[in-house]
Amino acid sequence: MSSANGGWSRRRFVGVLAGAGSGLVGCSTSSGPSSASAPSKPPASSGSASPSRTRTPSAPAPTGPRPLYLGTYTSVEGGGTGIGIAAYDADSGRITGKGTITGVTNPSYLAVHPDGRTLYAVAERDAGAVTAVRLSDRKVLGSRSTGGAGPCHLSVHPGGRWLLSANYGSGSVAVHPIDPSGALGALRDSVTHSSPAPGPGQEGPHAHQFLTSPDGGHVLAVDLGTDTVYSYRLDERTGALQEVSRARTRAGAGPRHLTFHPGGRYAYLANEVDNTVAVCAYDRKTGRVSVGAPQSTGTGSGTNYPAQFLVTANGSYAYLANRGDNSLTRYAVEGGGARLRLLDTVPVHGDFPRQIAFSPDGRLLFAANQRSGTVSVFRVDSTSGDLRLAGEPFASPVAVCALPL
Secondary structure, eight states, X not given: OOBOSTTOOSOBSXXXXXXXXXXXXXXXXXXXXXXXSOOSSOOOOSSSOSTTOOOOOSSOOOOSEEEEEEEOOXXXXXXXXXXXXXXXXTTTOOEEEEEEEOSOSOOOOEEEOTTSSEEEEEEOSSXXXXXXXXXXXXXXXXXXXXXXXXXXXXXXXXXXXXXXXEETTTTEEEEEEBOTTSOBOSOOEEEEOOOSOOOTTOSSOOEEEEEEOTTSSOEEXXXXXXXXXXXXXXXXXXXXXXXXXXXXXXXXXXXXXXXXXXXSSEEEEEETTTTEEEEEEEOTTTOOEEEOOOEEOSOTTSOOEEEEEEEOTTSSEEEEEEETTTEEEXXXXXXXXXXXXXXXXXXXXXXXXXXXXXXXXXXXXXXXETTTTEEEEEEEOTTTOOXXXXXSOEEOTTOOEEEEO
């Protein structure tokens, strides 16, 4: 997120909710099928199946064009008109535009169902909502209220029956049922992070991420406003949430995004406000997260807002997107996931990389650059962790999320 609307924090660098409170949609028409439609065989899933996924299926590397979906803001000048449809070449990384799924407001974050048949998007506006789109014909299956403001992240629970979303503006998390068609039911449960008190410079809670642990035993919410990671048990029969523990970062850290190591015992936390990262230990039995000491992002003394972590499937390297420094920090992962060693930073070849994602085979890394309206693609060397730009960045209006399938 990035905002300063209606008492929200200083993070909204563009007025993403300008006019969005009215609930208006982008356009009245939607595009038909194209060569970038959903894969005929559902992709493997490691859990949330979101753009932040860190593990990849052990399958042969795909070749030829693959689907790519792009999130944007529709309520800002120069923004998109819905969810962008593109295709990327699995070998070269070259992106080709294919159209737009319209009728979706401010789809700033995307996730796909584990069966690969349904796409989900947040509607990041004052009256927050989540939307389901059937990928076979790109039909919008409807939207449901999140019961909060400014949803900025969502993920699908591994069983495929529940959608988890985080409302940044109201500092709450939400659970929606998913029916067999992929469509969403009415809000089943929500929790507002009413304690602890907001951190320095924050007016209230700001839930920024809601994801499932790799073992599937807990769902975790990262809240920038309260400097806290909350752990819940999700009743997979009713969708009810029960808080079981909470972990505080240091005051004013502003935690934004948590990514697990493939081993499941450790995770890496990007702290947006104080420009640090931290290694976290995770207890599978209790769901408790223990936040380690702050570490450098390697971005120097300039203004920088860390956005998102990725970890390679073999657990050897981690990458951090830096908004401001406009770089990707590369870390070596050591001690079975217990340590991060800063290696270097690589220019992202764009402005304000809001989100990053691996292709399913892990050979490509996509960076959505919000201010430049581009998507950069890098080839990932699985042995050294080196990143190499794969051609010129692809132009996409206010690119804030890239979901390669």
